[in-house]
Amino acid sequence: MTKKNSKKPKTSDIRTSKADIFNTVKKKRAFEEVSAEVKRLIFKGLLRPGDQLPSENEMASRLGVGRQTMREAIRFLELSGFITTKKGAKGGAVITDTVLNSISNLLLDAFQMKKATVHDFIVARLEIERAVLRQVLIRIDDENIKLLKNNTLSARKKIENKQVAFHENVEFHKLLARASKNYIFVVLEETLMTLMADFLSHRQSNLRFSSRVVKMHEDLLQAIVKKNDSEAFVLLEKHLLEVEESLKGFSKRSEIRQELDSY
Amino acid sequence: MTKKNSKKPKTSDIRTSKADIFNTVKKKRAFEEVSAEVKRLIFKGLLRPGDQLPSENEMASRLGVGRQTMREAIRFLELSGFITTKKGAKGGAVITDTVLNSISNLLLDAFQMKKATVHDFIVARLEIERAVLRQVLIRIDDENIKLLKNNTLSARKKIENKQVAFHENVEFHKLLARASKNYIFVVLEETLMTLMADFLSHRQSNLRFSSRVVKMHEDLLQAIVKKNDSEAFVLLEKHLLEVEESLKGFSKRSEIRQELDSY
DNA sequence: TCACATTTGTCCGTATGTATC
DNA sequence: AGATACATACGGACAAATGTG
Numbered sequence: 260m261t262k263k264n265s266k267k268p269k270t271s272d273i274r275t276s277k278a279d280i281f282n283t284v285k286k287k288r289a290f291e292e293v294s295a296e297v298k299r300l301i302f303k304g305l306l307r308p309g310d311q312l313p314s315e316n317e318m319a320s321r322l323g324v325g326r327q328t329m330r331e332a333i334r335f336l337e338l339s340g341f342i343t344t345k346k347g348a349k350g351g352a353v354i355t356d357t358v359l360n361s362i363s364n365l366l367l368d369a370f371q372m373k374k375a376t377v378h379d380f381i382v383a384r385l386e387i388e389r390a391v392l393r394q395v396l397i398r399i400d401d402e403n404i405k406l407l408k409n410n411t412l413s414a415r416k417k418i419e420n421k422q423v424a425f426h427e428n429v430e431f432h433k434l435l436a437r438a439s440k441n442y443i444f445v446v447l448e449e450t451l452m453t454l455m456a457d458f459l460s461h462r463q464s465n466l467r468f469s470s471r472v473v474k475m476h477e478d479l480l481q482a483i484v485k486k487n488d489s490e491a492f493v494l495l496e497k498h499l500l501e502v503e504e505s506l507k508g509f510s511k512r513s514e515i516r517q518e519l520d521s522y
Numbered sequence: 523m524t525k526k527n528s529k530k531p532k533t534s535d536i537r538t539s540k541a542d543i544f545n546t547v548k549k550k551r552a553f554e555e556v557s558a559e560v561k562r563l564i565f566k567g568l569l570r571p572g573d574q575l576p577s578e579n580e581m582a583s584r585l586g587v588g589r590q591t592m593r594e595a596i597r598f599l600e601l602s603g604f605i606t607t608k609k610g611a612k613g614g615a616v617i618t619d620t621v622l623n624s625i626s627n628l629l630l631d632a633f634q635m636k637k638a639t640v641h642d643f644i645v646a647r648l649e650i651e652r653a654v655l656r657q658v659l660i661r662i663d664d665e666n667i668k669l670l671k672n673n674t675l676s677a678r679k680k681i682e683n684k685q686v687a688f689h690e691n692v693e694f695h696k697l698l699a700r701a702s703k704n705y706i707f708v709v710l711e712e713t714l715m716t717l718m719a720d721f722l723s724h725r726q727s728n729l730r731f732s733s734r735v736v737k738m739h740e741d742l743l744q745a746i747v748k749k750n751d752s753e754a755f756v757l758l759e760k761h762l763l764e765v766e767e768s769l770k771g772f773s774k775r776s777e778i779r780q781e782l783d784s785y
Numbered sequence: 786t787c788a789c790a791t792t793t794g795t796c797c798g799t800a801t802g803t804a805t806c
Numbered sequence: 807a808g809a810t811a812c813a814t815a816c817g818g819a820c821a822a823a824t825g826t827g
Contacts, residue, residue: 288793288794288795289794289795290597290794290795298631301635302634302635314811314812314813315812315813316812319796324795324796325795325796325797326796326797327590327593327794327795327796327797328794328795328796330590330594330813330814331593331594331597331794333813334553334594334597334598335597335601338597338598338601338602339601339628339631340628340631341631344813345804345812345813346802346803346804346812346813346814347802347803347804347805347811347812347813348803348804348805348806348810348811348812349804349805349806349811349812350803350804350805350811350812350813351811351812351813352813356635358628358631358632358635359632361628362625362628362629362632365602365603365621365624365625365628366625366706366709368561368602368603368621369621369622369625369705369709371565372564372565372619372621374621374705375704375705375706376705379704379705379706379707380706382657382704382706383653383704383706383707383710386650386653386656386657387649387650387653389653390646390649390650390652390653393649394645394649441638441642441645441646442633442636442637442638442639442642443633443638443642443643443645443646444642444646445636446629446632446633446636446638447646447710450629450632551813551814551815552814552815553814553815577791577792577793578792578793579792587815587816588815588816588817589816589817590814590815590816590817591814591815591816593793593794607792607793608792608793608823608824609792609793609794609822609823609824610791610792610793610822610823610824610825611789611790611791611792611823611824611825611826612791612792612824612825612826613791613792613793613823613824613825614791614792614793615793787827788826788827789825789826789827790824790825790826790827791823791824791825791826792822792823792824792825793821793822793823793824794820794821794822794823795819795820795821795822796818796819796820796821797817797818797819797820798816798817798818798819799815799816799817799818800814800815800816800817801813801814801815801816802812802813802814802815803811803812803813803814804810804811804812804813805809805810805811805812806808806809806810806811
């Protein structure tokens with residue numbers, strides 16, 4: 260952010276490459292270094308979800324910074340989705356992985372600022388799901404088929420018990436992304452699904468619609484297993500267009516969330 | 523974040539709706555209220571990009587909180603991409619709009635965390651650029667054509683002066699995404715290009731390759747302007763496959779970025 | 786060039802609320 | 807119920823950076 264944005268370094272434009280090198284040594288704030296250090300430990304796998312971090316005081320003194328600085332680093336990590344904090348004894352910071360949640364929160368801000376519309380979202384989702392399906396048809400294996408099958412089975416069970424299969428239906432698309440074996444798609448799909456869940460959280464859950472979605476997932480999965488590519492694409496498109504219908508009404512409202520007091 | 527996540531409120535599940543109402547009154551931390559208030563002002567348009575915020579001390583006393591709390595709120599807004607801060611006299615917080623950057627940074631974190639590989643990246647990029655092109659062919663207008671044309675012109679100029687057109691070539695794809703008029707794609711392309719720039723920053727810049735890229739961009743743009751869809755897709759694919767070649771060698775590393783000390 | 790004012794960045798001491806034992 | 811441990815929050819202080827006269 261600080262590094263990349265300095266496109267006009269006031270000095271001559273001729274030596275841009277060298278100027279960029281100098282920019283990288285620009286002094287960083289202490290809390291940035293601290294949070295980067297923690298992030299590094301997480302990426303390296305030395306800190307894993309569920310791990311408890313020492314108290315603010317201890318971390319501060321161990322890292323050689325003040326409490327205020329430590330707090331700002333903690334805030335930074337918290338808002339980025341790397342840790343969550345709890346008050347009281349035995350409280351403190353715990354490593355979590357809610358980065359995708361943080362992303363979707365920022366995307367909601369973008370929607371709020373009218374930089375993105377529901378239509379944008381629907382188009383992007385359709386395109387990305389198409390890409391995912393293309394990869395799935397190439398790379399799916401028995402294990403992922405089994406996971407998807409189990410998903411539709413438990414969804415079907417819920418429907419039979421007159422319950423909506425909301426969670427299962429969202430999970431189906433995440434499983435599809437995993438079956439593509441491409442982590443970029445996994446991240447994108449999970450982000451889109453988080454947003455989707457947020458959109459739908461304000462509406463009444465509809466058993467009939469939920470049941471219909473389960474049916475379409477079952478059909479889609481069958482087409483995938485049978486390697487009937489063209490049918491799979493047709494089913495996917497039809498499915499997503501129906502889901503789009505269920506989002507209708509949102510397009511008319513300019514704001515997605517009435518209140519922005521969350522998080 | 524705090525509100526939405528509480529799907530299991532320990533109390534009976536039956537009164538979820540009422541429980542949710544009570545959840546909204548859950549005590550929030552001071553810095554959250556402060557940052558939410560500033561965000562509200564931005565969303566309402568009362569604070570606009572370029573506007574200078576009062577100093578930390580003044581805002582703190584005006585809002586009735588301590589400076590520490592104010593600083594945490596500022597960190598929040600900064601990370602979310604709503605403000606940037608500058609040190610020194612006449613410094614302070616200024617309303618900006620770098621939400622795009624913030625989302626892109628978090629996406630990079632997510633990719634890092636999920637251990638996305640270079641191969642994942644290449645596949646995803648091809649798919650996403652295809653999707654972008656599809657939308658561009660539908661929605662492009664004269665203004666965006668002009669921006670793209672200017673981009674290739676200045677790239678061509680650099681090549682003629684024996685300079686690599688690195689920045690321009692990266693920018694071309696960002697402009698393409700903007701021409702799709704879909705903010706989601708803009709975010710994705712921005713992220714992909716950041717990754718791309720990161721890959722290439724470690725290699726020697728190659729004038730001959732850079733020149734070749736410019737040529738392909740020119741051809742692609744021409745096909746787009748002429749509405750020659752099929753040729754545009756062929757050119758895009760060919761272009762990206764050549765770029766992929768230039769990334770060879772990275773595939774062996776499991777991590778995308780060696781260092782995460784950015785931002 | 787130099788001093789000065791302003792503002793962020795950082796540290797410390799202290800107090801309070803809250804969750805756990 | 808009381809003690810403990812921790813995050814949360816306030817206020818004061820100084821250092822560092824930066825623009826201005």
